[in-house]
Amino acid sequence: MSIIEIRNVTKDYGNTKALSDISLTFEPNKIYGLLGRNGAGKTTLLNLMTNKIFPNQGNITIDGDIVLENDKALNNIFYMVEKNMYPENLKVKEIFRWTKEFYPLFDAEYANALAKKFELNVNKKVKSLSTGYTSIFKAIIALASNANIIIFDEPVLGLDANHRSMFYKEVISNYSENPKTIIISTHLIEEVETVLEEVIIIKEGKLIVKKPVEELLASAYMISGEASKVDEYLRGKNYIEEDVMGKFKSVTVMDNINHKNEALAKELNLDFSKAELQKLFISLTN
Amino acid sequence: MNNTLKVSKYLFRDFKNALLIFYGIILAIAVLMAALFLNVISQESGNASFGGFGFSAFIFLFVSGLNCFKANFKFLQANNISRKRFYYANIITLLSISAFMALIDASMTKVLKLIMPYEDIVEQLYKNDLFFSSFIWSFALFTLAASAGWCITMLYYKCDKLMKTIISFAPVLLVILLVMLNNVTEGALGISIIKSLTVVLGFTNNNPYTAALSFLVATAGVLGLCYLLIRRIAIKD
Known part of the structure; x- marks a missing residue:
């Protein structure tokens, strides 16, 4: 159970305001959709929430602990980044092993079962994975991390329709068995609509909607x-x-x-x- | 195992293969040198002397330092490890590897001396062949090399294109400036720099420990700069 609170966060890149005075709360055990057009500030927000970049103003806390350089707070989150940040010369199974070192609750057995289900060869090196399989590999790590908060940034990038459907089903099944906060940032809104409980829409760096999906609909x-x-x-x-x-x-x-x-x-x-x-x-x- | 040591363990993994290849090459050269000495040189003149493995280790550690930031930082960020923890883990790794390589270097010197006329850098510079002084001197120098490499790569990672160009040209500009100042002062600047280096490197009294202390102080300075660089470093694509 982890609450993320974002208070008056602003992020500038030079003269560009990527996020402007954003305040919002992610309540525990809900599946959120973070939506916005290209360049709206979704990834910036996620990067700020996970200490990848620093805000110009405001602060972000998890259960009251400021996220900034705080290992205790950061340990609660697993963030599946859109870009590949894994060493390309490592094998998938080696990355599973190293993830277990940093996320002690990482379920290697579940990760291997998912790899089998998605037909991901764990003996392959990261560099030899296609775009779709790189997404699958990162999504598997995120799902098996057992973190209290899991963030997916464009999780279905390069996935075929079959794998996308499998991924959404797996998210729901993972959530049902072990409720947690899940944040999905995606452009494929039609597909993810049924998975989401609440939706957050960002437009030009500003929060314009935060509502349960049913209420919005x-x-x-x-x-x-x-x-x-x-x-x-x-x-x-x-x-x-x-x-x-x-x-x-x-x-x-x-x-x-x-x-x-x-x-x-x-x-x-x-x-x-x-x-x-x-x-x-x-x-x-x- | 706490998280800092786990990060160190990951960073060691990165060095493992490079170290194996490096020592494989060093061992092959050492065997070749010994064979050459025993079979050819000792039978002809017997005046040759060997050395220089310490310098190769210095270069190896500098290059390793240059290579141990970007990929590791990205992977550790993917695992939500704070910069602070990465910083301390990297220091543990660089110090341990420097100590390990200094130990190998000092031990290898002792072994090679039994076979052929071998002098390591410490003996060549200070006429001192004590195991401990060789180890301490090498350890301090290796630590400085690795830290300097790490600092440079971090500096490049943090800077934009313009700053990277400025940093690349800075050493050349510094040398030109020093030469100009030396001409203006009619050689006085050059003499005082050489005198200062002679003192800090312990050449005045043939004391390798003075140099080791200077290297360690310089390492502390470089690591301080690394801390300032890493504490607000943002992830890049």
Whole structure:
């Protein structure tokens, strides 16, 4: 059980403000999605949380301990970095062994079982792994680390659809068996949507949304049917996304699901459905 | 085992193969030298003398120092090890390897002396062939070499392109400046530098311990600079 608190954190790179006065709390045992467009500041935030870089202002604590150069606090986190930071001449199994040295709770047996499941050859050197298998190898280490907080930065980079699905299932199964705080930073929102409990959206270095996924999805809904009838329904309403296929139209309406006009929809022969997180994300970050 | 020692253990792993190759080569050269002496030189003139393994160890440690930052820092950052712990673990590793290599160097000198006219650097410079003084002198010099290598690589890692260029040219500029100042002072600067070096290296009274102390003081200075560099070093791609 570890709480991460970020208080008024600002990070500048020269004249560029990567993060601006961010304050947020990651509660224990939840799966978070950290979303944002390219260059929004997601990786900067994760690097700050794990002492890879230093903030210009503010502080970050884990269970009250400041993260900065604090081995006790840092031991609670495992951060799967997007880039490869492992020595390329080491074999996968050697890295498992060394990870065990630094994370005593690292479950080597589980790591080997996952390697078998994902068909990762542990006798291969890191340099000989493809982009996809490098991601798999790093994700396996993170999952087997048994840290209280696991952070994944673009965990499915280069993975095929089958492996991506296996990865999401493994995250859920790992979390169910041993609840922990999991933070997933990714661009593949559609795929990860069902895994997440809460979503954090960063735009141009500022926190714009921190809400449970259900609550965010409840702030919009989709309406679909014959285009002209959909347009009639939309009169006076705020909507964000339109998908038109011939005479058929589907639109995301930015209104609470409790406010939808069911009588009118019935009269116009339109169907309601749940809003998609990705569409809301695009609208919020545009 | 505490975490600092675990980090040291990892850093030792990095040195293991390089050390094996280095001593494999040194051993081969030593055997070749002994064979050459026993079979050729001793039968002809008998005036030849051998030496210089200590200098190779010095170069080896300097190069090892240059190579022991970037990859290790990245791997340890991947495992969320603090810079402070990496710093102390690296000092433990460099001191231990320097001590080990100084011990091998001093021991090898004693063994080679039994076979052929071999003089290590300490004997050549100070006319002193005591095992302990050879060990201490080599240890202090090796530590300085490894720390200097480590410091330089860290400096390059931390700096941007412009600063890297400035640092690369700094020694050349320093030499030019010293030569100019020496000309201005009509040679007085050069003489005082040589006099100071003679004192700090213990040449005035043939005392290798004075030099060892100077090397250790310089090492402490270099490691102090390393601490200032590493404490706020950020991870780079």
